[in-house]
Structure formats: structure tokens, C-alpha cells
Amino acid sequence: xxxxxxxxxxxxxxxxxxxxxxxxxxxxxxxxxxxxxxxxxxxxxxxxxxxxxxxxxxxxxxxxxxxxxxxxxxxxxxxxxxxxxxxxxxxxxxxxxxxxxxxxxxxxxxxxxxxxxxxxxxxxxxxxxxxxxxxxxxxxxxxxxxxxxxxxxxxxxxxxxxxxxxxxxxxxxxxxxxxxxxxxxxxxxxxxxxxxxxxxxxxxxxxxxxxxxxxxxxxxxxxxxxxxxxxxxxxxxxxxxxxxxxxxxxxxxxxxxxxxxxxxxxxxxxxxxxxxxxxxxxxxxxxxxxxxxxxxxxxxxxxxxxxxxxxxxxxxxxxxxxxxxxxxxxxxxxxxxxxxxxxxx
Amino acid sequence: xxxxxxxxxxxxxxxxxxxxxxxxxxxxxxxxxxxxxxxxxxxxxxxxxxxxxxxxxxxxxxxxxxxxxxxxxxxxxxxxxxxxxxxxxxxxxxxxxxxxxxxxxxxxxxxxxxxxxxxxxxxxxxxxxxxxxxxxxxxxxxxxxxxxxxxxxxxxxxxxxxxxxxxxxxxxxxxxxxxxxxxxxxxxxxxxxxxxxxxxxxxxxxxxxxxxxxxxxxxxxxxxxxxxxxxxxxxxxxxxxxxxxxxxxxxxxxxxxxxxxxxxxxxxxxxxxxxxxxxxxxxxxxxxxxxxxxxxxxxxxxxxxxxxxxxxxxxxxxxxxxxxxxxxxxxxxxxxxxxxxxxxx
Numbered sequence: 001x002x003x004x005x006x007x008x009x010x011x012x013x014x015x016x017x018x019x020x021x022x023x024x025x026x027x028x029x030x031x032x033x034x035x036x037x038x039x040x041x042x043x044x045x046x047x048x049x050x051x052x053x054x055x056x057x058x059x060x061x062x063x064x065x066x067x068x069x070x071x072x073x074x075x076x077x078x079x080x081x082x083x084x085x086x087x088x089x090x091x092x093x094x095x096x097x098x099x100x101x102x103x104x105x106x107x108x109x110x111x112x113x114x115x116x117x118x119x120x121x122x123x124x125x126x127x128x129x130x131x132x133x134x135x136x137x138x139x140x141x142x143x144x145x146x147x148x149x150x151x152x153x154x155x156x157x158x159x160x161x162x163x164x165x166x167x168x169x170x171x172x173x174x175x176x177x178x179x180x181x182x183x184x185x186x187x188x189x190x191x192x193x194x195x196x197x198x199x200x201x202x203x204x205x206x207x208x209x210x211x212x213x214x215x216x217x218x219x220x221x222x223x224x225x226x227x228x229x230x231x232x233x234x235x236x237x238x239x240x241x242x243x244x245x246x247x248x249x250x251x252x253x254x255x256x257x258x259x260x261x262x263x264x265x266x267x268x269x270x271x272x273x274x275x276x277x278x279x280x281x282x283x284x285x286x287x288x289x290x291x292x293x294x295x296x297x298x299x300x301x302x303x304x305x306x307x308x309x310x311x312x313x314x315x316x317x318x319x320x321x322x323x324x325x326x327x328x329x330x331x332x333x334x335x336x337x338x339x340x341x342x343x344x345x
Numbered sequence: 346x347x348x349x350x351x352x353x354x355x356x357x358x359x360x361x362x363x364x365x366x367x368x369x370x371x372x373x374x375x376x377x378x379x380x381x382x383x384x385x386x387x388x389x390x391x392x393x394x395x396x397x398x399x400x401x402x403x404x405x406x407x408x409x410x411x412x413x414x415x416x417x418x419x420x421x422x423x424x425x426x427x428x429x430x431x432x433x434x435x436x437x438x439x440x441x442x443x444x445x446x447x448x449x450x451x452x453x454x455x456x457x458x459x460x461x462x463x464x465x466x467x468x469x470x471x472x473x474x475x476x477x478x479x480x481x482x483x484x485x486x487x488x489x490x491x492x493x494x495x496x497x498x499x500x501x502x503x504x505x506x507x508x509x510x511x512x513x514x515x516x517x518x519x520x521x522x523x524x525x526x527x528x529x530x531x532x533x534x535x536x537x538x539x540x541x542x543x544x545x546x547x548x549x550x551x552x553x554x555x556x557x558x559x560x561x562x563x564x565x566x567x568x569x570x571x572x573x574x575x576x577x578x579x580x581x582x583x584x585x586x587x588x589x590x591x592x593x594x595x596x597x598x599x600x601x602x603x604x605x606x607x608x609x610x611x612x613x614x615x616x617x618x619x620x621x622x623x624x625x626x627x628x629x630x631x632x633x634x635x636x637x638x639x640x641x642x643x644x645x646x647x648x649x650x651x652x653x654x655x656x657x658x659x660x661x662x663x664x665x666x667x668x669x670x671x672x673x674x675x676x677x678x679x680x681x682x683x684x685x686x687x688x689x690x
Binding site for chain 2: 052169
């Protein structure tokens with residue numbers, strides 16, 4: 001499709017950027033399944049025979065998923081506005097590198113949560129005038145660094161001007177043997193519910209450089225396919241309910257066992273709530289939540305996954321709904337505290 | 346990934362929209378190669394065995410690729426600003442349906458230009474407050490109408506708020522037998538250069554409802570794979586040079602043979618240039634330009650492709666560069682007059 005011309009300077013910057021992307025993204029490479037890469041109407045790829053293709057897309061919008069230093073697009077009425085750290089300081093503002101990294105990482109996390117290995121990505125970027133040069137290069141650095149880290153090849157994209165905010169999207173696709181694909185729908189009563197890593201407070205800084213749990217997910221699947229899995233993008237309370245609803249089951253969650261990230265405690269100190277609340281409701285942890293047999297959970301708690309701790313936080317029940325059980329054995333209904341999006345709802 | 350909450354009304358509109366998308370896009374359907382559709386972390390698809398996977402993505406930005414009635418985001422310094430019809434009248438403003446249709450159609454056109462059949466799409470949409478309801482439904486209508494028309498299934502997406510402009514993207518996946526995949530790189534000296542349909546003036550209105558030449562491309566490939574092909578998204582002059590550069594050849598184009606759309610003449614009357622200039626340089630015709638043997642070109646001119654006329658406009662030469670030859674046999678160098686984008690440059 002067309003990309004209408006902009007101011008002469010913006011236009012030149014855009015053409016230079018296209019050239020730099022092509023040079024850095026690499027060309028056809030049959031060993032990586034790439035018959036035709038950037039530079040034609042579409043990429044032509046060779047998926048692994050007999051595997052299912054896993055596809056996901058995410059959109060990032062300035063002022064909603066990140067804020068940029070020195071820019072007029074502020075958090076407004078987004079979740080970031082509720083972040084006590086959203087003070088516009090350099091520490092909490094995203095760099096171009098952060099935006100690029102995050103654009104790709106959030107979708108790689110989705111592929112991982114399906115039990116797949118991310119392989120390829122296409123990228124879309126809309127940049128306002130003045131962001132074509134240093135910012136765009138940093139963004140590309142972030143995309144390519146994340147791609148290299150997780151074995152993903154950039155095979156296409158589209159670039160546009162923007163009347164204001166920076167918008168990015170990545171569509172990431174990978175594959176898995178069909179018997180290794182993990183949906184949200186298979187959790188069974190009696191299953192243990194486990195999470196990787198620790199939760200909460202990612203809005204302070206961590207959300208800008210998410211680390212998709214791809215190695216952990218692949219290790220998990222190799223050792224036996226979990227009954228259901230989801231990545232924690234919208235917050236544990238929300239994503240747990242997604243998984244339970246999809247599986248037609250409920251759960252009891254042991255509040256004391258929810259692993260709280262140090263950032264959750266910091267966020268609680270800053271806003272006067274609790275670290276538990278942050279661990280439950282903050283989005284963008286990008287940890288894995290999955291359902292396995294109790295025996296498997298015990299082994300995973302002992303061994304971890306590829307060096308990442310695993311914590312059993314509760315059990316799947318026949319009765320629908322999710323209950324948060326405290327140390328006095330009081331149960332309260334767990335409600336969605338996080339965010340919604342198109343795929344997950 | 347997370348989609349931070351917005352104003353309560355916007356938020357409710359967003360959740361309703363997610364539900365409506367899921368209901369209308371359909372669910373898993375193995376006959377359509379869809380093992381898991383919208384509603385999990387990623388879609389799981391079953392590509393046709395032995396075929397290459399074709400992937401392309403496009404970004405549409407309000408004020409750059411379309412303007413909306415009653416909105417403050419105007420064409421600014423985009424190509425639309427040079428459109429004599431860009432008077433903000435209802436006739437030239439995009440409807441939500443137009444935006445949805447165009448978002449998908451421009452990528453289907455790219456798959457067609459590779460000789461492939463588009464099969465699946467994921468969609469990204471960022472909408473400012475107030476556009477979640479009627480506008481969003483109309484956009485979804487447009488996406489699904491285009492998808493149905495061209496046999497594409499919507500299998501995922503992401504929805505976000507936007508601080509101002511409407512942004513959309515689609516990533517479209519299709520496939521083709523590897524021997525049917527047509528790159529830009531195979532044009533040979535002596536080949537005839539042909540276009541489908543007629544060119545120019547699409548900015549007045551036609552660019553909002555592009556008709557990808559998928560049936561024509563598949564018909565062409567079935568009758569013998571062209572040596573090179575590209576879709577005319579950026580304008581004939583620009584896209585011709587893309588194809589020639591990729592193939593390492595040049596061309597002589599017969600100015601009188603370039604098929605001019607009636608809209609090109611109307612645009613010329615309005616801005617005092619020529620219909621030829623509009624046919625050469627206006628983007629978004631979404632016709633096909635391809636290189637075949639002279640004998641094949643003669644047959645295609647006689648028969649057309651699936652009811653669409655084919656016109657031989659020139660010949661491929663060993664000497665690099667493109668020359669436009671007029672009726673007095675004067676040749677002038679043809680230069681890029683259209684637009685650039687990430688994949689095509």
C-alpha cells in the first residue's frame with residue numbers, strides 16, 4: 001500500500017530508515033525458513049512440515065503503553081496514569097530501544113504461552129515528523145535485539161508517518177507440533193495452578209523490557225504438555241479468569257503463595273495499597289500461568305524451569321469462579337482487576 | 346499484552362467491541378485451516394502442506410491514508426493534501442466501513458501479487474474515545490465484508506485506545522505452491538510488461554475500496570507463472586522501477602498504451618496536469634504489473650484475466666532505467682513519482 005510523501009526531510013528520513021531496516025534485517029535464508037524476505041510484496045516462508053502455525057499481533061500506542069521523554073503525548077486516562085512512577089522522569093519514560101523491544105517481546109510471549117517457538121515477525125511503525133532518525137534507529141535496535149535474543153527473524157513490515165503519537169505493531173508467528181500446542185481450555189478440577197517468576201509493579205520500569213518466557217515454556221512442554229497455559233499480560237486476576245472461563249472451571253488461590261516482585265512492594269509503599277493487590281492486578285508481568293497435575297507442580301517447584309522459579313499458587317475446582325484464600329482460610333471472590341484486550345477477552 | 350483502561354464509557358465500548366468481533370469472526374474451523382481462532386494467546390493454523398507461507402502487513406493512519414468526516418485529523422502534508430478532491434466533503438471522507446475494507450484489501454493485494462491465495466488475517470485497531478461504537482462496528486463490517494469477498498478468515502487481533510488519530514493494521518497470511526510464488530526479481534530482457542485494469546485518479550474515491558486482483562493473479566499463475574509481478578500501490582512509475590531494479594533490467598514504456606482510468610482524466614482537469622501523469626504517479630490503483638513473454642502478452646490482451654482487461658504497456662530491456670516513449674518516439678527518463686514504503690523500497 002502507499003505511504004504518502006511527507007515533508008522533504010521526513011521523507012528522506014523515511015527512505016533512509018527503510019534502507020537501514022533492509023540492511024539490518026537480513027535477506028532470504030532457507031535455513032531459517034525464509035525463501036523471500038523484506039523487499040517484495042510479501043515474505044515467502046517455509047513453515048516446519050507437520051507443525052501448526054501460531055500467529056499473534058499486538059499494538060503499542062504512545063501515551064497508552066509507553067510514554068516518551070520530552071513528548072506532549074502523556075499517559076492521559078490510561079493505566080500508566082495510575083502508576084505512581086509515571087512522573088515523566090527519564091527513568092519511567094521509554095526509549096526508542098524500549099519501544100522496539102517491547103513491541104516484539106509482548107507477541108513472543110503470546111507464542112510462548114501457546115507452547116510454540118517464535119520464528120518470524122513483521123513490524124508496523126507510524127512515526128511523527130522528527131522521529132525518523134535517532135529514535136527510529138533506536139527502535140530498530142530494540143526490535144532486532146529482541147529478535148536476536150529469541151531467535152526471531154524480521155521478514156517484513158510497513159512504515160508510515162503519524163499525525164502525532166508513535167504507534168507500533170508486531171505480528172509474530174511461530175510454530176509447534178500440534179500435540180504441543182497449549183490452549184487456555186484444558187484446565188481440569190484437581191490441577192495445580194502455577195506461575196513462573198514473580199508478579200506486580202512492572203509499571204515502574206520492567207514493563208518496558210519484558211522477557212518472554214519462551215525458554216521456560218518450551219522446557220515445560222518438552223517435559224509434558226500442561227493442560228492449559230496463558231501469559232500474564234493483563235494481570236493475574238484477569239488472566240486467571242480468562243483461563244478458568246475458557247476451561248469451564250474455577251479455582252482457589254492461596255494469597256500467601258502468590259510470588260510478589262520487589263517492585264510490587266515498592267508500588268504498594270508508593271500508593272498505600274498492598275503488594276498482594278499489585279501482584280494480582282498489575283499487568284505486563286509476562287510470566288506464565290499454567291495448569292498441571294499436583295505431582296508435576298511439586299517437581300516444578302523443586303526444579304524450576306530453565307533457572308526460573310515456579311510457584312504453585314492454587315488449585316482448579318469444579319465450582320466456577322475464583323476464590324482468594326488468606327492465611328485465616330477466609331475466601332473472597334477474585335475479580336478482574338486488570339485489563340482486557342481483543343484476543344484475550 | 347495489556348490494554349490499559351480508558352474512561353468508563355470508552356472501556357465498556359471496547360469490551361463490547363471485543364465481544365462483537367469474537368462473535369462475528371467465527372471460531373475454530375479445521376476446513377479453513379483454523380485449529381484455534383480468536384480467544385487464546387495466539388491463533389493456531391494449519392498451512393496447506395508443501396506450500397510456502399506468504400505474509401504481508403500494512404498500516405493505515407488517519408490523516409495520511411484516509412480522512413474521516415467531522416474529524417480534526419486532516420490530510421496535512423500527505424499525498425491526500427495534494428488531492429483536488431480532498432475537500433472534506435462526505436464523498437471524499439472515509440467511512441468506518443471504508444477504513445476496515447481498505448485495511449484488509451491492501452494486504453490481500455500484496456498476497457495476490459506474489460501469486461498466492463490469502464487465507465487468514467490478524468487485525469490491529471487503535472481508536473480514540475468516541476469511536477468505539479458505530480464507527481468501530483462499521484469498521485468491523487468493512488473488514489469482514491472484504492474478508493468474505495476474498496476468502497480470508499479473521500483469526501486474531503489487538504485493540505487499543507488512541508490519543509488522537511485512528512490507526513489500523515492488518516497482517517494477512519496466505520500460501521502458494523513454491524513453484525507458483527512470483528517475486529519481483531525475474532523480469533527478463535524481451536519480456537512484455539502488462540497491467541490489469543486502468544490507472545490513475547484513485548485518490549478521489551476509489552482508493553477507499555480497493556479491489557485486490559486476487560482472482561486475476563491466480564488465473565494468471567494457473568496459466569503459466571509470470572517472470573515477475575508487483576501490485577501497483579505506490580504508482581506505476583515507482584512500482585515499475587521497483588520491479589526493474591529487483592530484476593536488474595530496464596524498460597521502454599509506450600506512453601500511449603498506459604490505460605488511464607476515467608478518474609485520471611477528472612483529476613487532470615481539476616489540477617491542470619495530464620491524465621498520463623496521474624496514471625503514472627498516483628498510488629493506490631492496486632492493479633497488477635507483470636512481466637511475461639510477448640506471446641503470452643498478446644494472448645492476455647485478447648482474453649483478459651477473469652474478465653479484467655490486460656494491457657501491454659512496454660518491454661523489458663537489458664539497459665537499466667525506464668524510458669517513457671511518446672507517439673513521436675521521443676523517450677524521456679521515467680522517474681519515481683509515487684510513494685515509498687518499507688517492503689517495497
